[in-house]
Amino acid sequence: MLPFDEIDRRIVQETQDGLPLVAQPYHAVAEILGLSPDEVIARMRRMLDSGVIRRIGAVPNHYRLGVRANGMSVWDVDDDAIADAGAEVGALEFVSHCYRRPRHLPDWPYNLFAMVHGRRRDEVEVQVAEIARLLGNRARRHEILYSTRILKKTGLRLGA
């Protein structure tokens, strides 16, 4: 990974709420930071290449797009089988995020997390049934945790 220096950090701070909506947004950022536009453009390209910037563009709000049923499906999968199982579940078109996470026994027996979304819960349930079929007896049990309220949503914030 390329080093991430103080100037990069200031560029992140200046753009983390969004790019200026003017014809030349990188010039506008450069002016605020007292840098040349070329430098801002070069640094942002480098951050994009190195993965510091995942992507640049529109960040949609699922709820506003009518995607109201957001289900976190959680699965108790055999440790021996989880590498393949995770890859297969992650490859399903409708799964937006898929991770292995630690169990916390006895409260929390689940180690595979797959996010599925729909306009209504029945759409989510159809997708979860498909995951259950795919996992077969590799999963001992599962649950769907629907989000009922957004308590906070700010995303990553670098402090000043």
Add this chain to the structure above:
Amino acid sequence: MSALDDTDRNLLAEVAHGMPLVAAPYEEIASRLGIDEDDVIRRLERLSRDGVIKRLGLVVRHRALGYKANAMVVWDVPDAGIDDLGEKLAAYDFVTLCYQRPRRLPQWPFNLFCMVHGKDRETVRRQIDMLNNETGIGAYPNAVLFSRQCFKQCGARYTVDKPTADIIPLDPVDRKVINGLQGGFPISENPYADAAAGLDITEEALIRRIEHLCAAGVLSRFGPMFNAEKLGGDVTLAAMAVPDDVYEQVAERINAHPEVAHNYARDHKLNMWFVLSVEQPERIGEVIAEIESETGLPVFNMPKQEEYYVGLRVEV
């Protein structure tokens, strides 16, 4: 007028494209929203009384008008040009009402309204096209809300080819922008011009659309998404079982930590799930310890051990 709460907004989204075509529509809506039927009816009554639903063209009285199709068309136009555009629209015979109304951001970004009446939905569509093309107002973000009896004539097809979005319906240009620009925005001298060319719209139109979609809350924001781990930091998911009687206070305490990037209520014994995003990896453990001591409740830390897939797109 009383403020809309989340349930009102969800209810408006449910009815925005028409009532469910079932024997007990209020019961159906109630079950979708997880509230009871009486509550749905009371809320609809209140929203009608407050004029919220009337403004959306969902007033029951309209049905009595019988066979005519009518649509409310709304635009988000620059305030400076609104008088001129409004006069142009009002000059058309099939425009029965035309007025300027304040935007109510983020729920409602539109400021120019008119009612268009016609024999059937096709006619109304043609008339709306005429307004958009002949006056040039079609360049601005807009939405067409057919009133209820038209929805019934058109049957369920209307909901199939339109997403049941929110009270902010998307037009084809909105969809093009959202689907086409969830990544890959250029890093160049004139990036909006470059991106607009690919979408076959003008630079100015693209900038205005993005402004509109952000103001309407359809987009959380527009810009770079950063990866905390690549910045040298770390991210984790954490869960807590919070008793109902202290739920709000605990949420407030947790949210007060700037490291908490997202926090969701979920329906489970573990009923609060939040993401910590930190610049220094050691802060994860520290913040968790702080939250445990502030709340007296255990925090279950669930860092990812393996990432199988992270999707970046939602298609509309």
